[in-house]
Amino acid sequence: MKKKTFSFLGEILNENPLFVSSLGMCSALAITLTFENSLMMGLSVLFVLMGSNLIVSLISKWVAEEIRIPAFIVVIATFVTILELLMKTYVPSLFQALGIYLPLIVVNCIILGRALSFASKNKIKASILDGLKAGLGFTFALILLGTVREVLGNNQITFMDKISPLTGYIAKYQILPVNDIIPNKLFLSPAGAFITLGLLIGIIKAIRNRGGKDELN
Amino acid sequence: MNLISLLITSILTQNIILTKFLGICPFVGVSDDEESGLGMGLAVTLVITVSSILTYFIHHYILIPTNTEYLRTIVFILVIASLVQMIEIIMRRYFPRLHKLLGLYLPLITTNCAVLGVILLNVFNNYNLIQTIVFAFGSSIGFLLVIYIFSTIREKIRTNPIIKSFTDFPIALITAGIMALIFLRYIGG
Numbered sequence: 001m002k003k004k005t006f007s008f009l010g011e012i013l014n015e016n017p018l019f020v021s022s023l024g025m026c027s028a029l030a031i032t033l034t035f036e037n038s039l040m041m042g043l044s045v046l047f048v049l050m051g052s053n054l055i056v057s058l059i060s061k062w063v064a065e066e067i068r069i070p071a072f073i074v075v076i077a078t079f080v081t082i083l084e085l086l087m088k089t090y091v092p093s094l095f096q097a098l099g100i101y102l103p104l105i106v107v108n109c110i111i112l113g114r115a116l117s118f119a120s121k122n123k124i125k126a127s128i129l130d131g132l133k134a135g136l137g138f139t140f141a142l143i144l145l146g147t148v149r150e151v152l153g154n155n156q157i158t159f160m161d162k163i164s165p166l167t168g169y170i171a172k173y174q175i176l177p178v179n180d181i182i183p184n185k186l187f188l189s190p191a192g193a194f195i196t197l198g199l200l201i202g203i204i205k206a207i208r209n210r211g212g213k214d215e216l217n
Numbered sequence: 218m219n220l221i222s223l224l225i226t227s228i229l230t231q232n233i234i235l236t237k238f239l240g241i242c243p244f245v246g247v248s249d250d251e252e253s254g255l256g257m258g259l260a261v262t263l264v265i266t267v268s269s270i271l272t273y274f275i276h277h278y279i280l281i282p283t284n285t286e287y288l289r290t291i292v293f294i295l296v297i298a299s300l301v302q303m304i305e306i307i308m309r310r311y312f313p314r315l316h317k318l319l320g321l322y323l324p325l326i327t328t329n330c331a332v333l334g335v336i337l338l339n340v341f342n343n344y345n346l347i348q349t350i351v352f353a354f355g356s357s358i359g360f361l362l363v364i365y366i367f368s369t370i371r372e373k374i375r376t377n378p379i380i381k382s383f384t385d386f387p388i389a390l391i392t393a394g395i396m397a398l399i400f401l402r403y404i405g406g
Binding site for chain 2: 191
């Protein structure tokens, strides 16, 4: 059992949709301004992924080959709409913060990718597990990117702010005393998003093939 | 005059790739050489402009009157999917040469976040019909411009030494970051 959990964790890192396959970059770059936003976006994608994988694995037998992509997209869009309605009702400030990137989950390549390559060919249980794996991997990647950007750009980590109407708490922590570090707003700008993600993917690639020599190409 | 500033901001300072991160997948994936970058860019321009106009009418004359605005995500993605299919059929029938150039990229466009993104931005910003057309056109010109510049930069990158781990995506993203810095300078002047 322990070995199984370990390999599950290993797969989350080794087959990470964002860092290894470079999928879903659109939302990854746009909403990773705070830890909270990143986590919530990750969980949203996780929810849609598991839901759509479940339905796709159920219906794929009856869907003709030619209309596969549109049919699966409608399934995904349905789950996104459910999520939109829930979020608009219970956490409107988070709904505002995610903006167009919440409906844009529909065209997130990870979700359609998993539906086409895995869920449409596998049983229900395996498909849900696959969705969980890809979703957790994506969430982990978003949190990492969001934390780096928020700490460097704003010298703080926001755990609960937009979701506070739901939890009743506001949790924001400053990382270093203000005088010690001047936060660089570059990391919160679009340019910083590209550069941070580029560096992170590069560093992770370097760690992954540390067995081989990292030389100039 | 507002329309002119809307056009210019949507091309430069509000560039959909560099400030809104829409259409990154084809941006780093397809734009390996100039020609395919241009082909993809042209196909996206066409789909963004036509689908923006179409969804404007659907949103204002079907969804709002029937109070079903919450269905917009599903409706918009269906409009894009069928439009892409239709354009492909028309193109294959009447413009075979154009189809040869763009045909490969058309199916990819359905899942291109730039198209759905621009349509959603039109709705979120409450643009009227003229503004919608200007914004959609400007955004797609911005897309075309950046993807073209980027493909030429990328050809230069390929011939230069780069640390092995940073080849492909990482260096593409860092390059895009530097490009974003340059484009954002237009805000401050």
